[in-house]
Amino acid sequence: MNQSGMRGKSRLHPTDPPSLAERIRLEMESFTPSEKRAAHLLLSHYPFAGLDTVAEFASRAGISAPSVLRFVTRLGFGGFPDFQKHLREELEAQLLSPLAKSGPSDKGQGAPALASFAEAVIGNLKATVENIAPAEFEAVVALLSDPRRHIHFTGGRFTGALARYAESHFRIVRSHVDFIEGQPALWRDRMIEISRKDVIVAFDIRRYQEDVTALCEAASKQGATVVLLTDPWLSPIARVARHVLPAHIVAPSNWDSSAGLLLLTEALVAAVTKRLWETAKPRMEAVERLRGERS
Amino acid sequence: MNQSGMRGKSRLHPTDPPSLAERIRLEMESFTPSEKRAAHLLLSHYPFAGLDTVAEFASRAGISAPSVLRFVTRLGFGGFPDFQKHLREELEAQLLSPLAKSGPSDKGQGAPALASFAEAVIGNLKATVENIAPAEFEAVVALLSDPRRHIHFTGGRFTGALARYAESHFRIVRSHVDFIEGQPALWRDRMIEISRKDVIVAFDIRRYQEDVTALCEAASKQGATVVLLTDPWLSPIARVARHVLPAHIVAPSNWDSSAGLLLLTEALVAAVTKRLWETAKPRMEAVERLRGERS
DNA sequence: CAGGTTTTGAAATTTCTGATACAGCTTTTC
DNA sequence: GAAAAGCTGTATCAGAAATTTCAAAACCTG
Incomplete structure (x- = not known):
């Protein structure tokens, strides 16, 4: 159930970037019906839908606020603010990653470079x-x-x-x-x-x-x-x-x-x-x- | 330099996409010292710094919460939530377009030189x-x-x-x-x-x-x-x-x-x-x- | 179809956030 | 150099937001 170890902000290991969206996709099967509705809303407007208030999110997903709370708790977060904080950090890291990547992925050809x-x-x-x-x-x-x-x-x-x-x-x-x-x-x-x-x-x-x-x-x-x-x-x-x-x-x-x-x-x-x-x-x-x- | 007419949220003219950051930069001169600190924090971590709570933002900027509120009011927002909503929308809009650059702001005039x-x-x-x-x-x-x-x-x-x-x-x-x-x-x-x-x-x-x-x-x-x-x-x-x-x-x-x-x-x-x-x-x-x- | 389990939402509760009033301080102005 | 104007922070409050409680509803399961 809850993996209480991942609270707080301090998960910035470059080797640990499985986006939350990915995890949700994987666990989708095991969600309850209303959790699925929440998950779908979040994924379809990822991650902005999650940055609103609980009430707004619940209303948009067509479920109740407590269901939203149970959803985020189930994902391992300590609460809704914790969940939002994670989304913000993930977004920020993704949007302005100056280094962190540039792996030996594609070998650069001169001219295109x-x-x-x-x-x-x-x-x-x-x-x-x-x-x-x-x-x-x-x-x-x-x-x-x-x-x-x-x-x-x-x-x-x-x-x-x-x-x-x-x-x-x-x-x-x-x-x-x-x-x-x-x-x-x-x-x-x-x-x-x-x-x-x-x-x-x-x-x-x-x-x-x-x-x-x-x-x-x-x-x-x-x-x-x-x-x-x-x-x-x-x-x-x-x-x-x-x-x-x-x-x-x-x-x-x-x-x-x-x-x-x-x-x-x-x-x-x-x-x-x-x-x-x-x-x-x-x-x-x-x-x-x-x-x-x-x- | 009064922009008395632009209160509230309804400034979404399609011909008017100057990011809030842009506007802050232009008005920077007219800010008070603590407003400048707020502005700098926001610009240096744009727009994520603004998505936190008022208290967090104030603390990170080294000013008090009321100063932050005055800052966003001065920018023409009805309140802090209003301000955050604008940031989210701007971020979403920017993120969805592949590369929202080369803004068709105003060409022609300007410094011809x-x-x-x-x-x-x-x-x-x-x-x-x-x-x-x-x-x-x-x-x-x-x-x-x-x-x-x-x-x-x-x-x-x-x-x-x-x-x-x-x-x-x-x-x-x-x-x-x-x-x-x-x-x-x-x-x-x-x-x-x-x-x-x-x-x-x-x-x-x-x-x-x-x-x-x-x-x-x-x-x-x-x-x-x-x-x-x-x-x-x-x-x-x-x-x-x-x-x-x-x-x-x-x-x-x-x-x-x-x-x-x-x-x-x-x-x-x-x-x-x-x-x-x-x-x-x-x-x-x-x-x-x-x-x-x-x- | 009853008994038990799970899921869900309305309402109550608590926590925390954003907003305001006011007073002290700094800067400007005359 | 004094008075005025402007800025800023402390203390406080109102209200909204997240959370918990709890009972009803849905869903199994035998």
Whole structure:
């Protein structure tokens, strides 16, 4: 009857994913008539039917509330809330399983892998563009085009490279541009120079990095304006950020894709370069000249 | 910014499918501090965090129950159950459609700069994928998946950031991975360690940088295998490269776009991670663990 | 077809959740 | 720097939800 051992939430072994639906299907035979009605309702709208109230569920299944309770008890749950919690967790685990799979199932052929990956990335880019508030983008462009402001770029473990990419471009387009390492030890003393005139452009996506957040919070406290490029779930930096540009990052990979962030970065570079063209042009030419001389 | 008219549940215009998450993101600015905490919790575990009880939600967000209630009221819901019902319906609708992406929100207007730039970038990605020989891609994946080889990433002024991006991922997936600065002074002495077992992955596009070329030529002379990610006009490094992956880079900007290179990089990371999964997984988990301990 | 067993639902009960009033605190404004 | 406005948490309450009780109904079984 009751296998009292599986109470609570703590069943997240990756080796233990027999969906509840599957179990119900197997045990279907042994159910009483009204239990079968409950089971069928649940399976036909799995798992959402189970997320309603007992009364609602009972009514939709055409049975009484106690029958529903007996049904979930029979499945081994301590009660209806316990049952719902299980459904939610199962749904969540299934919906956003970043790793947990990728077994040696299908051997990847090169071209399809690349093509499908590209397709996903392109989807991300489209979604990213559609979800950016034009005013927000424009505001950031204006901010970064203000020659009186100092611009600092920073980022996390992976996104730091994007910050560097941005910095290496903006450094040529305009002055007062630099890159700040994420580690607190490396910026603690530079923080005294950060003031109301400064702009921090932070890159931070999933597995948000605490040191980057700390940097932005410190800078914000000093009155600096924070611009954040992040994922749709928003880094905690968003709390102190004046402008937020979210990019979609989910790709068929064990890693997130930063292509959307790069797109935004390059679009910002292009827009700011255009806006500051009068001053940017001679700077770019100067850089070009210096390159030539060096070699 | 009053949305006084949208009380209650009846906002289901078919032309109006902006996920609640989207709306929260837009209104984030106008939230009070504790509302922001609620918003962040919800977005970071969207939408599951909202399916719990008020008390649970409040506790997880670090705020009080009434603040949570005020939050959902502010979003225009009649109460917490109403709010949950909306989340469930949204989730169900989203889950039932295979991939509810590319929302036909509003196209055309918006930031024309951003949109047209994105269009160009997307075009680049498609062209890039089409012009990559599958065998070439596969060969590179195989090369980078060979645990006996040492992998060195390098790049130029701008593309160096991409090389770093690649390095920071591969470093986790496998061992014997590093980054080499482009300046000759910085690699001259390291060159003695480069041998037949080594792989150099170089990023180099237009305005090809001589020091990177020099590095690759030196490495090649020592017997190392050179992989090149470049533009369609091929960096001079191509002469010594064993494998070449060209990406389209032209964008409506004064600068070239590196999105194609990033796409290839991420696709390589994904493919190699998959191929080395047995050894990569424990490495990724170890990194994850270390991150957790640090904080 | 009676006796016993199982299944079921109405109603009573209990538990817990969502909602509200109010007071303390913080921030803003003049 | 004081007053006002806004935010937030504690305490409390009302009500709904889950659960239990219990007797009627259905179903076997011999």
